[in-house]
Amino acid sequence: MSAEKYPNIKISVDISAPDIIIKERTHLFEREILGKDTDKVREIVSRIDCFLSAANVIAFEIAIEDAYGIIPSKQTTLIRELILKIEIIYSHLNHLYKRIIPRMHGFHNYFDFVKKHEKEYQKNNEYLLRLEKVLIILSKRYPHPINTIVGGHLRIIDEDEKKEVIGTLKELIPHIVKNIDFLTKHQKSAFEIIDKHSSLWDLDKTPLISDKLKIDDEEPIAAKESYASFDIDSSAFVGAMSRLNNNKKLLSFTAEKLSKKYNLKFPLTNIYLTPVCMAIEAVHFAERFIEEIQGFHFENETRPIFEMKEGTGSACVESAKGTIYHYYEIDKMGKISKTKIILPIEENKRFLKKAVTHLPFDPDKKTRKQIMEEIDFLMEMFYI
Amino acid sequence: MKQKPKLRILKLESCGGCIQKLTSNPSLLEMMNKLEFTESSEGEPADYLFVEGFALSAEQQKTLADAINNAKEVVLFGSCSIQPSVIISEPSIKIKTASDFKDILNKLCGCPPTYDEINELVSHLTLGKSLGRINTPVCDDCAKSEIKCLLLKGVDCLGPKTKGKCKTLCMKIGKACTSCRTNIEEEK
Numbered sequence: 001m002s003a004e005k006y007p008n009i010k011i012s013v014d015i016s017a018p019d020i021i022i023k024e025r026t027h028l029f030e031r032e033i034l035g036k037d038t039d040k041v042r043e044i045v046s047r048i049d050c051f052l053s054a055a056n057v058i059a060f061e062i063a064i065e066d067a068y069g070i071i072p073s074k075q076t077t078l079i080r081e082l083i084l085k086i087e088i089i090y091s092h093l094n095h096l097y098k099r100i101i102p103r104m105h106g107f108h109n110y111f112d113f114v115k116k117h118e119k120e121y122q123k124n125n126e127y128l129l130r131l132e133k134v135l136i137i138l139s140k141r142y143p144h145p146i147n148t149i150v151g152g153h154l155r156i157i158d159e160d161e162k163k164e165v166i167g168t169l170k171e172l173i174p175h176i177v178k179n180i181d182f183l184t185k186h187q188k189s190a191f192e193i194i195d196k197h198s199s200l201w202d203l204d205k206t207p208l209i210s211d212k213l214k215i216d217d218e219e220p221i222a223a224k225e226s227y228a229s230f231d232i233d234s235s236a237f238v239g240a241m242s243r244l245n246n247n248k249k250l251l252s253f254t255a256e257k258l259s260k261k262y263n264l265k266f267p268l269t270n271i272y273l274t275p276v277c278m279a280i281e282a283v284h285f286a287e288r289f290i291e292e293i294q295g296f297h298f299e300n301e302t303r304p305i306f307e308m309k310e311g312t313g314s315a316c317v318e319s320a321k322g323t324i325y326h327y328y329e330i331d332k333m334g335k336i337s338k339t340k341i342i343l344p345i346e347e348n349k350r351f352l353k354k355a356v357t358h359l360p361f362d363p364d365k366k367t368r369k370q371i372m373e374e375i376d377f378l379m380e381m382f383y384i
Numbered sequence: 385m386k387q388k389p390k391l392r393i394l395k396l397e398s399c400g401g402c403i404q405k406l407t408s409n410p411s412l413l414e415m416m417n418k419l420e421f422t423e424s425s426e427g428e429p430a431d432y433l434f435v436e437g438f439a440l441s442a443e444q445q446k447t448l449a450d451a452i453n454n455a456k457e458v459v460l461f462g463s464c465s466i467q468p469s470v471i472i473s474e475p476s477i478k479i480k481t482a483s484d485f486k487d488i489l490n491k492l493c494g495c496p497p498t499y500d501e502i503n504e505l506v507s508h509l510t511l512g513k514s515l516g517r518i519n520t521p522v523c524d525d526c527a528k529s530e531i532k533c534l535l536l537k538g539v540d541c542l543g544p545k546t547k548g549k550c551k552t553l554c555m556k557i558g559k560a561c562t563s564c565r566t567n568i569e570e571e572k
Contacts, residue, residue, distance in 0.1 A: 031474055032471070040562075047470070047471045047495075051400070053401070111416060111421035111423065114416065128408050143404075144495060146554055146559050147557065
């Protein structure tokens with residue numbers, strides 16, 4: 001398996017005993033953060049992963065607010081929720097259009113797919129570019145957003161921008177619905193490998209920022225407390241599939257219709273349903289985004305004044321790849337003295353390992369190339 | 385038919401934002417008419433090598449060294465391939481960039497670079513030219529955009545020592561420059 005394609009993952013493909021080693025890349029960033037001023041940290045965490053850029057920045061900001069006792073305004077929280085929703089849609093579609101769909105067409109190199117399916121590529125890329133524009137409207141720079149900051153935001157969304165983002169999402173929804181049709185037609189046979197799922201949770205909405213966590217059908221628990229004692233050996237699966245499982249009764253109109261049309265039986269445990277889950281979730285968040293932004297009147301706000309002080313704070317937010325946890329201890333000089341960041345790749349690691357080691361390879365019937373392609377496709381389901 | 389020059393893209397430690405910008409580029413098809421893009425081709429020769437990020441592990445360093453040896457021309461693709469301190473500045477973390485293996489002329493800064501900057505790079509390469517250096521600081525861009533100097537307001541802004549032509553995205557909304565386009569003077 002190519003080291004350059006997945007820089008943080010190494011797979012040893014011994015057909016009799018396949019295994020996977022995931023390098024601990026998060027620790028690199030934790031080391032970098034130590035001793036830094038809090039205002040430097042957002043630039044570091046935003047560069048952990050370009051597809052989780054806003055999610056990591058927002059998790060950092062909420063954790064610092066927690067440490068300083070700042071309560072963000074309703075408008076700040078809404079802007080953050082909107083940015084997270086669009087980042088999830090954008091990241092999901094990037095993954096589907098550049099990695100999953102080309103593979104389903106039989107291409108392992110995106111550029112070969114582009115050459116052979118020029119029209120499909122152009123349509124998909126047009127939507128990605130329009131979504132990128134929406135992300136820039138909301139976050140002012142993407143990746144590495146700059147609009148939200150500790151305590152608030154620098155700029156609100158004006159009426160023209162509001163119309164533009166709503167227009168983009170309304171046009172996008174039917175396009176994703178068509179994609180779902182393609183994804184289900186190319187669905188691989190079931191590989192039931194997910195036996196525990198978790199996501200942030202609320203009784204009557206599908207939040208991306210919350211301190212309640214739902215694991216399977218258990219009573220919700222305090223998310224930050226749960227992540228503070230995170231155990232990699234008993235972690236739950238996070239990401240689109242887990243969020244759909246937890247939020248099955250709260251899906252948007254079209255997302256619910258789609259889950260019925262394609263006969264999704266909750267809880268979903270088949271890892272090969274990940275692309276369909278991502279697409280349905282993109283529809284869900286697009287519709288919820290429109291509802292939320294349409295009914296809100298943005299007003300200029302004054303940011304709360306706060307002092308740098310000693311403190312401890314943490315936060316959990318949902319990202320495209322799953323729940324993210326940030327924890328910081330700040331000393332009296334305003335520098336980070338301790339940190340812990342938990343990313344979806346770490347939470348899903350044991351499922352990826354389980355999947356790679358349990359995939360029926362049939363080495364007598366398949367060539368090495370076929371087996372490698374199967375592993376490659378399986379890894380894409382984990383959205384690394 | 386004349387063969388197109390082969391471009392190899394090598395992703396090392398990075399957020400992936402620069403390659404993302406390359407693959408989403410509205411001019412991708414035009415670029416693909418000029419260059420043969422490959423995602424990974426270990427050991428195979430390439431005319432151009434775009435390096436995103438920096439090498440941490442011995443394995444990454446070996447991959448990088450091999451890729452450089454097999455390429456006629458190397459391009460540092462994005463700020464962290466030029467100056468890793470855009471992401472990692474902790475001295476105890478040992479890092480190697482492509483510049484540690486070879487003198488490199490083409491350095492595309494930006495975190496990530498814009499679509500226009502990527503198009504300009506590809507045009508230069510296919511004409512056999514090298515990218516020029518950016519010698520003007522972010523302050524010049526602020527002055528052109530009539531943005532009031534944040535330093536004069538007492539804000540710790542890194543604009544004076546940072547490569548300009550950034551469209552002042554941050555300063556336009558009152559946020560100080562964090563030098564994401566790399567330092568004008570030193571590059572590592």
